Each structure stands twice: as C-alpha cells, then as structure tokens.
Amino acid sequence: MEPASVRKHSLLSMIARNGGHGEHSPYFDGWKAYDRNPFHPTQNPDGVIQMGLAENQLSFDLIEEWIKNNPTASICTPDGVGKFKDVAIFQDYHGLPEFRQAIAKFMGRVRRGKVTFDPDRIVMSGGATGASETLIFCLADPGDAFLVPSPYYPAFDRDLRWRTGVRLIPFACDSTNNFQVTLAQMESAYAKAIEANINVKGVILTNPSNPLGINLSKETLTSLLSFTFEKNLHMVCDEIYSATVFKSPAFTSIAEVMQETECNPDLVHIIYSLSKDMGLPGFRVGIIYSYNDQVVNCARKMSSFGLVSSQSQHLLASMLSDEVFIEKFLEENSRRLGKRHSRVVEGLKQEGINCLEGNAGLFLWMDLRHLLKEPTPDAEMELWRVIIKDVKLNVSPGSSFHCPEPGFFRVCFANMDDHTVEVALQRIREFVSRGNKNGDDKKHWRKRDLRLSFTSRKCDESLISPRQIMSPHSPVPQSPLVRART
Ligand SMILES: Cc1ncc(COP(=O)(O)O)c(C=O)c1O
Numbered sequence: 226m227e228p229a230s231v232r233k234h235s236l237l238s239m240i241a242r243n244g245g246h247g248e249h250s251p252y253f254d255g256w257k258a259y260d261r262n263p264f265h266p267t268q269n270p271d272g273v274i275q276m277g278l279a280e281n282q283l284s285f286d287l288i289e290e291w292i293k294n295n296p297t298a299s300i301c302t303p304d305g306v307g308k309f310k311d312v313a314i315f316q317d318y319h320g321l322p323e324f325r326q327a328i329a330k331f332m333g334r335v336r337r338g339k340v341t342f343d344p345d346r347i348v349m350s351g352g353a354t355g356a357s358e359t360l361i362f363c364l365a366d367p368g369d370a371f372l373v374p375s376p377y378y379p380a381f382d383r384d385l386r387w388r389t390g391v392r393l394i395p396f397a398c399d400s401t402n403n404f405q406v407t408l409a410q411m412e413s414a415y416a417k418a419i420e421a422n423i424n425v426k427g428v429i430l431t432n433p434s435n436p437l438g439i440n441l442s443k444e445t446l447t448s449l450l451s452f453t454f455e456k457n458l459h460m461v462c463d464e465i466y467s468a469t470v471f472k473s474p475a476f477t478s479i480a481e482v483m484q485e486t487e488c489n490p491d492l493v494h495i496i497y498s499l500s501k502d503m504g505l506p507g508f509r510v511g512i513i514y515s516y517n518d519q520v521v522n523c524a525r526k527m528s529s530f531g532l533v534s535s536q537s538q539h540l541l542a543s544m545l546s547d548e549v550f551i552e553k554f555l556e557e558n559s560r561r562l563g564k565r566h567s568r569v570v571e572g573l574k575q576e577g578i579n580c581l582e583g584n585a586g587l588f589l590w591m592d593l594r595h596l597l598k599e600p601t602p603d604a605e606m607e608l609w610r611v612i613i614k615d616v617k618l619n620v621s622p623g624s625s626f627h628c629p630e631p632g633f634f635r636v637c638f639a640n641m642d643d644h645t646v647e648v649a650l651q652r653i654r655e656f657v658s659r660g661n662k663n664g665d666d667k668k669h670w671r672k673r674d675l676r677l678s679f680t681s682r683k684c685d686e687s688l689i690s691p692r693q694i695m696s697p698h699s700p701v702p703q704s705p706l707v708r709a710r711t
Pocket of ligand 1: 353378435465499511
C-alpha cells in the first residue's frame with residue numbers, strides 16, 4: 226500500500242498507476258520487436274514474423290463472399306441503407322433481439338446441438354476481454370481469488386485482475402501428463418489457498434486451452450464441476466476457441482456437462498466471443514452466458530460500459546442466422562485450421578522439434594527444452610531473445626503463460642498466409658542447422674552477442690517501436706500494449 230502522502234499528491238488513481246495492465250511481460254516485449262520490424266514478403270522479407278498473435282485469418286474469403294452476396298445485411302450498401310435509422314438510434318443494453326437469438330443459436334450449433342442457449346441469458350460485452358472482466362466484477366470483490374490452471378492466457382492477469390482487484394491463483398499443469406488438468410492439482414491449490422486464508426470464489430477454465438491447443442475431456446470437466454459444486458465455488462469457462470477444434474477429441478462444453486452432473490447452475494458461467502471462432506476480433510463481440518439470474522441482470526446493467534455497436538449486431542444477426550453459410554463456414558474453417566496445424570507440426574518435426582499433440586486453437590505448444598542451456602526460466606528467456614533477434618520469429622515464451630516448466634513456446638499459425646509459414650519454417654531450419662554445424666554444441670547461440678536484455682523488465686531500445694517508423698503492415702495500430710491481448 227502506498228503511503229497516504231504519495232496517494233494524496235498523485236495525479237492519477239492507484240489503479241492507473243499500479244502496473245496491473247501487465248505490460249512488463251516478454252509476451253508484450255515480443256510484440257514490440259515485431260512492431261519495430263514487421264515481416265513483409267516483398268517490402269521487408271527479413272523482418273520479424275508475427276507468431277504471437279492468436280488470430281484466425283484463414284477463412285476471411287468465406288466471410289467476404291457472404292457479405293458480397295448479402296448486401297441487405299449491411300447498412301452501408303444501397304440495398305441495406307433502409308435500415309440505417311433503426312440501427313443508428315440509441316440501443317438499450319439488452320441488444321437487438323435478433324442478434325441475441327442468432328448468437329444463442331450459433332453457440333448451440335458450435336456445440337453440435339447437444340445444448341441450447343436461451344437468448345434472454347445472452348449478455349453482450351466488448352469481446353471476451355470485456356465479458357470476463359464484467360463477470361468477475363459480478364462474482365467477486367477485491368482480494369477474492371480464482372484458481373486457474375496454468376499455463377494460461379497471459380492477458381487474464383490484466384483482464385480479470387487489474388480493475389477488479391481480484392487475485393488469480395495458478396495451479397500448475399506440466400509435461401509429465403501432457404499438461405492435462407487434474408482434480409488433484411485443483412484440490413491441492415484450493416487447500417493451500419484456504420490455509421492461507423484466501424477467499425476463493427471460483428475456478429476459471431479455458432476450454433479449449435490457450436496456449437496448449439487442447440480441450441478438456443468430459444471426465445475432467447465432470448470431476449472439476451463436481452468439486453466446485455461441493456465447495457460452493459463458481460465455475461467460469463472461457464469457451465472462445467470452441468469452434469477451432471480441427472480433430473478429435475470433439476469439444477465438450479461445460480453446458481453439456483451440467484446436464485449430466487449434479488451441480489448448482491447458479492454457479493456456472495460461460496464466456497464466449499466471435500474473435501476466434503469466426504475470426505472477428507475487431508468486431509468486439511463478447512458474450513457472458515450465465516445460468517444465474519442475478520448475474521445476468523447485473524452483467525446486463527454493466528454491459529452498458531462495453532456494448533457491441535448495433536451496426537455489428539445487425540450484420541452478424543443476419544450472417545449467423547444463415548444456417549447454410551454457418552454450416553459451411555464452420556466445417557471449412559476447421560478443415561483449414563487442421564491443414565495449417567499439420568503443416569507447421571510436420572515442418573517442426575523435420576527439424577527435430579516436437580509439439581504437444583493439439584487438436585484445437587490457433588496455436589501449438591512447441592517443446593524447445595532440448596535447446597535450453599539449463600532448465601531454468603533465465604535460459605528460456607535467453608533462447609527466446611535469440612529466436613526474436615536472430616531467427617526473427619515472435620513466438621511467446623512459456624513463462625509468459627505462467628508455465629511452470631521452462632522450454633515451451635506458443636506458436637500461432639493462423640494469422641498468416643502459406644508463404645509466410647514457409648518462410649518461418651525455413652528460418653527454423655537454418656537456425657537448427659547452424660546449431661548442428663557446431664557439432665556437439667547445439668546451443669551455439671549461447672555464445673552469440675545477446676545484446677537484448679529484458680531482465681529487470683527493461684526493454685532494449687532496439688526492440689521498442691517508435692510510433693513514427695511503424696510499418697503500415699503492422700497489425701498493431703498504436704501501442705502493442707494497448708492492442709496485445711491474444
Ligand atoms: C482465452 C482467451 N480469452 C479471451 C481472449 C480475448 O478475446 P477477445 O478478443 O474476444 O476480447 C483471448 C484472446 O486471445 C483468449 O485467448
């Protein structure tokens with residue numbers, strides 16, 4: 226706690242000053258490196274390739290085609306402008322009924338019709354980012370805690386904690402069982418927290434997982450749900466990658482497990498978004514789906530801080546209601562993700578690099594433990610600096626996901642075209658063969674000039690992007706700190 230005198234003379238609030246945004250992380254440093262020198266196939270072929278961005282850009286052509294074929298869905302066409310006035314006027318925070326209906330149906334479709342969603346429980350927010358913060362505001366007070374299996378999505382530290390004052394308690398999953406979440410780990414984390422007098426309000430799961438690219442089995446979900454029921458804890462499931470599953474096992478939603486497991490529905494909440502499944506992060510469509518009426522009411526009131534614009538709702542209501550299109554989109558999108566995933570996994574395998582066997586998501590979990598000087602977080606950072614600076618790939622180190630075991634890196638594969646993937650694989654090939662030429666010393670890169678130093682969380686100036694030289698190809702329009710959230 227700051228001394229009262231500091232607080233009194235400070236121009237900004239404690240929250241504004243407390244660094245809770247989490248920008249001092251290698252996850253964000255990698256973005257700066259990319260932003261400083263972004264790859265472009267012709268204009269900057271030696272630039273950094275962005276593999277730290279969990280965006281799904283593989284099926285834009287399908288959406289573009291749909292937009293062209295459906296001019297009445299947009300108010301910006303001669304055919305659709307007739308709806309302009311309806312869309313332009315002030316909306317209440319319930320959102321357009323047709324949008325809520327369409328998204329509820331879409332969520333059910335993504336879960337293969339095994340569950341249905343009630344449009345009256347759909348609460349909108351600005352992306353899953355806004356949705357999860359709103360939900361946490363509804364469920365917990367400053368100082369309360371949620372258990373989260375790690376490795377987990379780094380921006381949870383910002384989204385769930387910064388403004389709410391809530392704590393996250395990671396419980397570690399590791400390579401000994403392929404990073405599966407177990408009930409035993411959760412029980413032990415819970416017991417320790419209780420012993421430390423921490424008020425645990427719930428558990429937060431991401432299913433399928435970012436960064437692991439795997440989904441939770443029905444058995445695991447059932448055991449975790451039973452545990453939270455027994456302890457009267459909230460179960461929050463972030464299911465924003467539910468339609469990115471490209472091979473078996475199929476995705477199981479907590480909504481499905483609830484139907485078959487003894488539980489208290491008032492304690493179960495789903496976070497959803499169209500950012501990953503439809504590849505529309507710019508639309509900022511986030512959903513809170515709670516089975517608790519009080520949470521629905523409160524979240525709806527709070528949603529006025531981050532509504533989805535009626536223009537987006539109008540377009541999406543129409544697109545999501547087109548069942549023929551949605552069917553085709555989901556199938557083709559998952560086929561393309563699977564194909565891309567296989568290509569990257571194969572390419573890495575040829576260089577002796579293994580990945581956790583994944584079946585979902587927009588990324589894979591790459592195992593570079595054999596390239597670490599020693600199994601420590603510092604060695605992981607050292608290797609990561611080389612990958613950014615010499616290999617010029619922005620992959621994200623496991624430590625930024627609170628991974629307990631050094632040597633793993635998240636590699637995003639769906640935010641680029643085929644050519645860029647091949648360039649990235651070629652760079653890895655050269656990197657590995659440079660190591661092989663050095664005979665026994667496969668970790669030859671250790672001897673190179675590692676000028677970059679992010680230790681003590683100060684970035685090397687050469688990696689920080691001065692706004693004025695930012696490439697027009699950069700996906701980071703302002704600061705990556707503002708933008709980075711994937
Ligand atoms: C697990 C998870 N939750 C939430 C988000 C934020 O999504 P949105 O763009 O909808 O705010 C992301 C983005 O990467 C994510 O991976």
